[in-house]
Amino acid sequence: DLTAPLARFVAQNFQTLPKPFRRYAFGPVYRNEKPGPGRFRQFMQFDADTVGADSIAADAEMCMLAADALEALGVKRGDYVIKVNNRKILDGILDVAGLAGDVSGRKLTVLRAIDKLDRLGIDGVRQLLGPGRKDDSGDFTQGAGLSPKDTETVIAYVESGGRDVASTLAKLGELVAQSEVGRQGVNELREIASLIAAAGYGDGRIVVDPTCVRGLEYYTGP
Numbered sequence: 001d002l003t004a005p006l007a008r009f010v011a012q013n014f015q016t017l018p019k020p021f022r023r024y025a026f027g028p029v030y031r032n033e034k035p036g037p038g039r040f041r042q043f044m045q046f047d048a049d050t051v052g053a054d055s056i057a058a059d060a061e062m063c064m065l066a067a068d069a070l071e072a073l074g075v076k077r078g079d080y081v082i083k084v085n086n087r088k089i090l091d092g093i094l095d096v097a098g099l100a101g102d103v104s105g106r107k108l109t110v111l112r113a114i115d116k117l118d119r120l121g122i123d124g125v126r127q128l129l130g131p132g133r134k135d136d137s138g139d140f141t142q143g144a145g146l147s148p149k150d151t152e153t154v155i156a157y158v159e160s161g162g163r164d165v166a167s168t169l170a171k172l173g174e175l176v177a178q179s180e181v182g183r184q185g186v187n188e189l190r191e192i193a194s195l196i197a198a199a200g201y202g203d204g205r206i207v208v209d210p211t212c213v214r215g216l217e218y219y220t221g222p
Helices: 003-013 057-072 087-096 106-115 117-129 148-158 165-175 180-198
Strands: 021-030 042-051 082-084 132-134 140-142 206-208
Touching: 003 021, 003 042, 042 057, 057 082, 057 180, 057 206, 087 106, 087 148, 087 165, 087 180, 106 117, 106 148, 117 132, 117 148, 148 165, 165 180, 165 206, 180 206
Parallel strands: 082 206
Antiparallel strands: 021 042, 132 140
């Protein structure tokens, strides 16, 4: 994809590049994965990156860029939504659920369970957080093995999406109040939301969605 050449270029020129370094790129890319309907091994990728920015404003800027790009491509406002989450909040919830020092892989099992909400519903997620789930064919998927109390902590997180960004962040803040990293994540999303609103994008185009966890196992922030 287009990330590897960016990393190579930055590594080779880090001392002389102005910071923050912004760039965009597009072109055909190739993925070594199983093809399927609408999912090809070769496809066109549009890429935008900011490197060397300490400010959370870079994340807010990327959200707004995504919204502008979709509309420039002809996707009408109201027909798309940019979903934002923060890995630090997930780490905070995992801490509160008793997985702070876990090295058994249960953290990843919890993230994957949350990611299946759209397909399995809240009851299916609850089963995968606990002992496990048997599907209609009889196949059994091992769960994360959380206690009932810790399972409900994660379920409360999954259901924390409110009517608006402010209510969602308020609920998330309550859930991770005992976790320093969790509080950092909420504050970062609150700053992103503030910047987005100040720039005129606070009309529902960009939302905080706690259930947006796909790929967040290798993220460290928003």
